Amino acid sequence: MALKDLIAQAVSKYGKTSNITLQPNESTGQLPLELFITDEHTTNYLTLQVAGDADRGGITGMAAGVGSLASLVLALMMMLKGRWDLVGLCFFLGAAMFFVPFFLETRKPLPLPILFNRRTREVYFDKAGELFHTPWDDIQAIACEFQMTGIYTGSINNASLEILVKRLGEPEYLAMVSLGSPMGKTLNMQKSFWEYIRSYMNNGPWFDKNGKHTDSDEFVRSQLSSNIRKSDFLAYWKKTITDKKLQSEGSNFLSASDAFMFIGHLIFYPTNAIQDFTYDYAKRKTRNLWPEIVTERLKSDGPTTRLIDLERERGLSV
Template sequence: MDMKTLDQPRYSAIPTVLLEADKPTGEQPMELFITDEHTEHYLALQAGGDSDRGQFTGLGGWIGLGGLGMAFLLMINGKWESVPMGLIMSAAFFLVPFFWETLRPLPLPILFNRRTREVYFNHEGVLLHAPWDGITAVANEYQLVGTHIGGMQSTSLEIRMWQFETPEIALMVSLGPPFGKSLAMQKGFWEYIRSYMNNGPYFDEQGNHSESDAFVKSQLAVQPNMSGWFKDTFNDIKKRRMESDGKNYLGGSDVVMLVLTFLFYPWFRIQELTYSLAKRRSRNLWPKVVTERLKANGPITRLVDLEHEQGVGVSKAS
């Protein structure tokens, strides 16, 4: 497929915009809630859902903590005969979902490697890759209409990638779900990726290189962080206290929110830790040619260069 012509029927009925690696989109960089990791050497984008992995462990751990509290009360009251069963039940509520959720591999992300300037993706166990230099993303804007949602503006954003050592097999890989995203939003997201690869790892509001990670942190901070809900609520109350000048600043809803976020904090925190552990375990699923290139001192040869050395046919994007 020649992405410069885009003469396929798939793209003939809807407006198509080509976004290139070396050309600005005119939009400011914008992260769209799917960045899993933003490091000095690679950018990882969630590619297969499961971002809520760990919720069952969080719920089980939350119930288990309650069970530990009950066991403690039984010990204080001298009812030792019921304590062992309470401890076993508390441990089971946490350990059963913990092992189930951490031992199952997470879908591997789409990786943008700054060191080697290439992109990796694992599709059903098959390694796909594409050189960054010269890459083109395809953005398609369309209207999604339904009886329950009305009209929803959506825009897909895809790049073409090739199977490693079999470049005649290619796939269009979506950079996140298109639903509810405008063309301007997808351009901003492409600008975020472009700024990272060309000017990163850190950059400012205009996409220019920056020694400070302040702008990147401000973008990533918008992502939902349930364990930070309690901290945000507490800081908001604390701020209003400083601004109240002795006046009554605390309402009933503030008390309820503070208590609820405090009570649910263990659940959310356990969920996030479980997801983090499952993610680290899943990294072992990447082939060695990828994992060694993600290291700070790893090789900088691209996979397409390895294909050249092996005499494998090379894709047009190389």
């Protein structure tokens, strides 16, 4: 598909929009910026979260964080009253409130992320069990800005960032893949995120604020540090209060909002920690769903042949 056809497709989807085609070796003029959707940033590959199941583990967190803890407290009360016949029942209920929802929520795999492989310079995407791919050096991407107007929200700017991929073994079958949700983003934000990906693929795995290669992961860590999980908010508010205390030099530093947020996250810390644990477990299971042709190329000593090269060896037109 030619670039002009790609633009036409985007315009037909979003209407008359501001748009820009993006190239793997041409700068957009923006500085790299991570938009809170990076799942993993390693030396060999970068993965981006896709929409769906972002709250996986929430049911387990609520059931175990509230129900299981309540059952344990009840068990202690029964011990103090000498009702040992009910202690076992309390422990059983507490365990059931964790293991039953945990099993149900981790049984179904999470959607596979969009995967950028630095070793083979390819992009992989799974769609309902079908593998799509595109070589990085020939990637076709476009960013489009559009507005959505609501009765209560007014006019809100949004911007999409999409890449063109082809189904493995059937290169004539094309699909547009959105790199994250367009909601609340501007065209410049999406261009900056493209620079983040471009810096990783061309100059990475570690790069500085200008996208240039460096041996230090300091800038990347600073970008990913904003990707705070629910169980991390307690430490975040604790640090916020501590920093304010040091800056106040003995004066009143604790605001009502800071105290409220800290106490709230302290109370719900078990729930949030269990939710994050459940999500991480489901994510680890999901990694095994990539076909071997992908997983072997993620290893440091794996093959470096591109999937498009394998297709050409089979005589497929691309």
